[in-house]
Amino acid sequence: MPDGHMSDTSRRRFLQVTGGAGVGLMVGFTWTGTSRRAQAAAATNAFVPNAFVKVAPDGTVTVLIKHLEMGQGVFTGLTAIVAEEMDADWAQMRAEHAPANAKLYNNTAFGPIQGTGGSTSTYNSWTQLRQAGATARALLVAAAAQTWGVPASDITVSKGVVSSGTHKAGFGELAAKAATLPVPADVPLKDPKNFTLVGTKLPRKDSAEKTTGKAIFAIDVVQPGMLVAVVQRPTRFGAKAQAIDAKAAKAVKGVVEVVEIPRGVAVLATSYWAAHQGREALKVTWDETNAEKRGTDAIIADYKALLPKPGQLVTKEGDVDAVKGAKTLKAEFTFPYLAHAPMEPLTCVVKLGKDGCEIWAGDQFQTIDQMNAAKTAGLKPEQVTIHTVYAGGSFGRRANVESDYIVEGVAIAKALSDAKVQGGKLAGRPVKLIWSREDDIRGGRYRPLYVHGMEAKLGADGSVLAWQHRIVGQSIMAGSPFDQPGKPDATSVEGAAEIPYTIPNRLVDLHTTTSPVPVLWWRSVGSTHTAFAVETFLDELAAEAKQDPVAFRRKLMEKHPRHLAVLNLAVEKAEWTKPLPKGWARGVAVAESFRSVVAHVAEVSQDDKGRIKVERVVCAVDCGIAVTPDVVKAQMEGGIGYGLGAIMYGAITMKDGVVDQSNFDTYRCLRIDEMPKVEVHIVPSANPPTGVGEPGVPPLGPAVANAIAALTGKRIRDLPFAGSVSV
Template sequence: MLPKLMQTIALPAARVEASRRQFLLGALAAGTGIAVGFRLLSASPAAASETAEESRPHAFSPYVTIDGEGKVTVLSSQFEMGQGSYNGIATLVAEELDADWSTIEVKGAAGNIPAYGNIAFGGTLQATGGSTSMASSWERYRKAGAAARAMLVAAAAAEWGVDATEITVENGVLSHPSGKSGGFGEFAAKAVSIAVPTDVKLKQPSDWKLIGNAGLKRFDSARKANGTEQYTIDVKLPGLLTAVMIHPPRFGAKAKSFDASAARAVKGVIDVVETPRGIAVVGDNMWAALKGREAVTVEWDETAAEKRGTAGLMSAYRDLAKKTPVAIARNDGDAEAQFAKAAKVLEASFEFPYLAHAAMEPLNAVARMDNDGTLEIWGGHQFPDVYQRLSGEIARVPAEKVRLHVMKTGGSFGRRAVFDGDVVVEAVYVAKAIGFRAPVKVQWTRENDMQAGRYRPAYVHSLKAGLDEGGRLVAWHNHIVGQSIMAKTAFEGMVQNGVDPTSVEGANNLPYAIPNQTVGLTTTDAGVPVLWWRSVGSTHTAFAAETFLDEVAEAAGRDPVEFRLSMLEPESRHAIVLRLAAEKAEWEKPLPQGRFRGVAVAESFGSVVAQIAEVSADGNGGIKVERVVAAVDCGLAINPDQVRAQVEGGIGFGLSAILDEEITLTDGKVDQGNFDTYTPLRIDAMPKVEVHIIASANPPSGIGEPGVPPIGPAVANAAYRALGKRIRVLPFARSLNA
């Protein structure tokens, strides 16, 4: 069972600030140093109906610790999977603390929802997703840093017998005009006796040295580059066993029986056990477990299995797209009446395949039961509260006896944000099945990840646009057909009137002034497990809308950039990024022969990104993306270098998906197994990328995902000019080879 509180989770908001009155700063002694953090009240002290229990502070959880040597450790509520959340949160703390950047360390924290809950999700669970890490951390981590600084200054003032206002702090050193000075470590323990400030003063932007510093490099760059960074796959414990999984070949199937006699004869195989998620082969090393897996035979019960292939599924989707939508997500004006009298009516259908997350590090987790009854779990805990609760239920220990070690992971893109625990509960199931006699690492192979994973849903869009005699877009209709991500999860309550917001985001909030528009949705029922995938609904809605909009602009005889700007408020965020991208790409300047441009703009996770792609024809009926110019408004850029990296990475990720990636099924079985058949972008296909960041004083919004949606339509629009062919079925390889 999932925690009941998760049934009322709010959707991510771009910018959400916590009530100042709900947070209580606190401090505790931590060895030879100090820990500063928060307690969080269940309800506002001002609430008239408040009870004693509701106003009781929850257990203290540190946000920053400073030890006797002056080392600063930030305890991150957000999970690090390569997107730079640790670096961003470290920047917030170090800025207000005036710490020495070289002394900063960041560790993942878990186990206290009130303190570490994601504010953008209503604070009701600790979760990393929706590009909300900086929005959720922006105020509270700066406050923790500022409070720690104030307490260190007060301790130094008391020690030196001087006025605290005369003390300056820089790079982890406190100084006084008299010549007295000392490092953080000298005063960390003494600061514990100082009263925690109730009204923490934060720096003004004019005083920032780290926030917004384009030259600040990631604190963890060196160990990522030299291979010393530790991930779950690197966890080594005394007596550690390795388990590999045999999952059902069809989704929904279950093991009926299995024969492991031959597997148990393989040297190094310790055991073969059944779990609710499949058969696990346990060995004293990975190779032994893999060889043992080859020797296991399983009979599957496929009574409830999905046996349809993608060809049949997509055919059914196409038929549904031609019918009346089951639900309506947006209905402005009277689109049907405008279509009836439009001077021109255009129609188009777009198809999107299932997509794998294909993170660099396949899924894994480690479980160990300690002698005192504490269950320890190492893993990429994107939803730690969920995994803690589920693991405790499986192991039959209280949730507070489940200790999570939050490990960094080699990518996720949403894949580790699952409500059933996935590989984490597999590790607990396997450890339990062998009597918890040894720690167990469950390590998926790439084939496990491709064939037993969760996928970006497949979709079909049916679009229609109407132009009046003056070439103005007066009517728009989009019917979306595909699976719901939120259905049958803790987010199911967010499906309102048959509309899953993740299916229509980016489609039902187009920024363009189109007076008559409808967005309809027909949600399908398929046995293929689906999940959010980097930029979620905008992965397909932006492509369909922005590609079709180019067709409409051409029918109107208008320039694509000018046509878009004509439907945007001149000073809107969309118009500003679009003009900047066009300026930097020299849109109005003719290109050399053989080069062609395309444009797209999209908003997702509170940020707006415009991209202009430049392509060339490769001579074989395909295209090569040569250059991409991106302009981004993500609010205040805490780490400009990281913002740039995320947009660059998003472009590569999105480009990889549109060109050649797809998951297909034959008779319910996934056809792809590794990177020979599921082909991500190769390095020689990565274009030159330029990223231009809009200066903004607004609070930070998302950046891990917004770079993905515009690249597909921008390239498709450029490809049309290069090849004279509209790409409406993804991936490009399928359309161009048809």
């Protein structure tokens, strides 16, 4: 996902793209007008002081969460922000997904769209939800003051109870009165030193539903008359259906219809198994004129052929070519395509009528999905209603500007309304589209394949005099609303364009390649590869300079105190200088992504058969105020596990343009017995929160690679590790 830094140019371009969609940038959040709030309260029998808070007569407070809960903990963290400012009791708090409405629920880091990603959920909601909670509290206090005839200054609120002398009332008792009062302006917010919930351990708000099976995911949604659909897509990216033989597919018991859609051929049935069996019987001839037919080795060779040539300038400081007489070190790195592989594959339910469309999905990009669904259905975006439900992971997969699985679902539903399809008698039947894991791994979207070329020059004293970094790979942003034509794709170079090391002469450039292989942001996006190249190459320089890698970094980080503090905390907690058992070694890496800084110290071992195991990872993170420390720790732990699986085993490879992998048997993920012991240490901070969902991933790979190099002397430059060392 983009990390929230959208330039004025890209904002204007996005508005040009979406200008007719009736989507506006929301600059405020409260519902102005007493009558409107009173009407809303009457309709729901609740106090609705703004777009984010509802207080029911029984005193429960529901926070409408504008971001998708996909396991990262936003139902807990964002609810805690509101509860803190309301002085509510945690037990009375509830959370639910907000409607798809960019005018009320836009992501302020992205602009005029509602969406989740780039580790922006808490970052962009912090002030907004504090104001929402404080406003709700002020209205409840004002209602109590009028009811009891006491000054508002004499009223206190604690754990959901409003008090003044002998007067006491719960939020629910005051809700009706509060709903009639004018909204106050500029309500003061709490001093962080007075926080009682933020920064503490809180039970998650989604755990009970998920552990009892009550949580609703898209695959759980059932509609009357619903058909289940699967899609046959081409085995080579860029191919199109040329001829379809559906006779055998339609003969499968339970199969209702077979329809062609722009991205393939859909089989509809009364059950998933029937649809799957029907697809197995389907015969499709593909036009592969514009398809990708290269294998992985050929793509890498093409990329490496570009490394000797200057690319598009990204960063230039000083003059790297002017440095003479220094020792030169060079390195090349290759990073494969990576699948997202969320535990819950892609699913959506679509109910299409003449005047509107309803969609149920673990929706990560509501506004963009509304627009793409509307265009596909021939409707206006406001005629598309999205019901956001839980998602079982995403790692960026559910947020793509083409809305691939949403558009497929709508396209299938629309095809059923064609009079040529059974005389139109299937029109209006709800459709549940299900992607299998094989569908997504073989034909989904991937973290791009990249090749890096590094060159540095060292002085006689070991100082880094020059640094050159060349990157080759596909653009994620190209053709999207976030694209900035003529400028380097920020997602290709983030983590390389700016580094926390002071080097007098530095050059970074980029070759952007093209291919029909669809690419997408993957958990921590550009830093998934740039941090590895930067941090492992830096270790090589430290070794060449015969300096300790921590001391080497400290000297270069003197002008970056935030990074230095995180590094120091990690090495302190890891006891960097303490001797390790025989056959063990440590490695360190630091990376900034999504406004947070993370350092990892990894400890690895090697057994008598030469097999490498990651034993321990000590993590230090500066993410501003840790709203829910348990969630921060869980996200660091999850990022370490996810990143470790990727660097050890993760790779999407192709032979003649056809993907080799299909499921977890061939696209290997980390197994439970391979998970290292993890310790997470959070840097105390009074700064606003920054990202935590993704920043734990980037420094993991290089920390482990540096530890392996310290243990074995082998530098790993081609990922995954399984191709270089025994694991």
